[in-house]
Amino acid sequence: MSSSAPFDQREGEIWYNNQWINWPDAKVHILNHGLHYASSVFEGMRAYNGKIFKLTEHNERFKRSAEILGFEIPYSVQELDDASNAMIERLGITDGYIRPVAWRGSERMKIYAPGITVHTAIAAWEWPAYFSEDLYKTGINMCWAKWKRPAPDTAPTASKAAGLYMICTSSKQQAEADGYHDAMMKDYRGYLAEATGANVFLVIDGELHTPIPDCFLNGITRQTVIRIARDLGLEVHERHIMPEELANADEVFITGTAAEITPVGSIGEYRFTPAQVTHKLRTAYVDLVNGKS
Ligand SMILES: Cc1ncc(COP(=O)(O)O)c(C=O)c1O
Incomplete structure (x- = not known):
């Protein structure tokens, strides 16, 4: 599958709730709190020569972003760092982009969502410079x-x-x-x-x-x-x-x-x-x- 394929149809793996999922299978149900009420945070990092630049700073911000919205990403910064590194290694990415995302799940479809499960995923792909x-x-x-x-x-x-x-x-x-x-x-x-x-x-x-x-x-x-x-x-x-x-x-x-x-x-x-x-x-x-x- 070429890298111009839609993002839900690519090959590879995605780290999803601490499991490695076949890329096209990393799905959410349409009824999830993140989609309807924007209870979702994300990060964007880059790898250069197989090393993710400012990895820990990004994952610290990732955790902080969720805390500001009132939910907790259920992994430590170290676990997120390890998963991000494993991600680029498994996909063989040397120069690419890494996208962690976390969102509230589907137990309740109300604005007020106590105790709702927080889901976390990390995807990565080869990515050249943004502008020509x-x-x-x-x-x-x-x-x-x-x-x-x-x-x-x-x-x-x-x-x-x-x-x-x-x-x-x-x-x-x-x-x-x-x-x-x-x-x-x-x-x-x-x-x-x-x-x-x-x-x-x-x-x-x-x-x-x-x-x-x-x-x-x-x-x-x-x-x-x-x-x-x-x-x-x-x-x-x-x-x-x-x-x-x-x-x-x-x-x-x-x-x-x-x-x-x-x-x-x-x-x-x-x-x-x-x-x-x-x-x-x-x-x-x-x-x-x-x-x-
Ligand atoms: C709205 C906005 N401002 C600023 C930045 C720059 O942030 P950073 O340098 O941490 O990527 C980004 C990129 O993530 C952004 O989306």
Whole structure:
């Protein structure tokens, strides 16, 4: 079966409630709480050269995301790490993507679901770079999303909860329909927030500026890039950023496990040219994830 086959029809195995299941058999019933009420959290990790980058940090966040939604993933971080490693080994994946997911099951179809079983699965597949190499030179073109990142007292914004992706999916879908690669989201206050699946950095006068993640994910890649930048002697400012400040940015890039470090060529009316700082950070990031630094 080719890797372009639908995701429910591929070959291989999926780790499902601590068992290895034949890939197409890893199913849920249509009546499950996760599907109806969004009691579902997930992770996205990448393997480079057969090693999962920041594996433990991702599984810690996975557990925390569920706790924020009020349920517990019934495996320790160590067990999830072991299962993730076993997953890529069994499938022979060297450069790929690993997707853990956990959700409330089917015992009750009510909003209030005490004692409901939590299910956990991990799937993995070979996955090349998110955007094409050409786009790394020119940068991606982004429009403004019509949806805003909600306030932390409106939604559980620190959780990588499936429900929070509803506005990301519709923003990205609209962006692609309008001929853009992605959409940039503002937050509930009107500050610059993040892309639909990645954090954002601006380069202004050779220094980095990135929004404070107080109503969206503090990405593991974001934290890694901040550390790399400081090690390289770059100033990094975490602060609230008004969208108009994009006019002062020479370079802009987005960061995420999937996006890695992807240069941005435009956001709405603002134009940028991917240059030295983005390339330097990208080189350092690629070296780090491949264990070369
Ligand atoms: C909405 C959103 N923001 C930010 C990120 C970046 O997070 P990370 O770097 O941990 O992958 C992601 C990717 O998972 C995301 O989906």
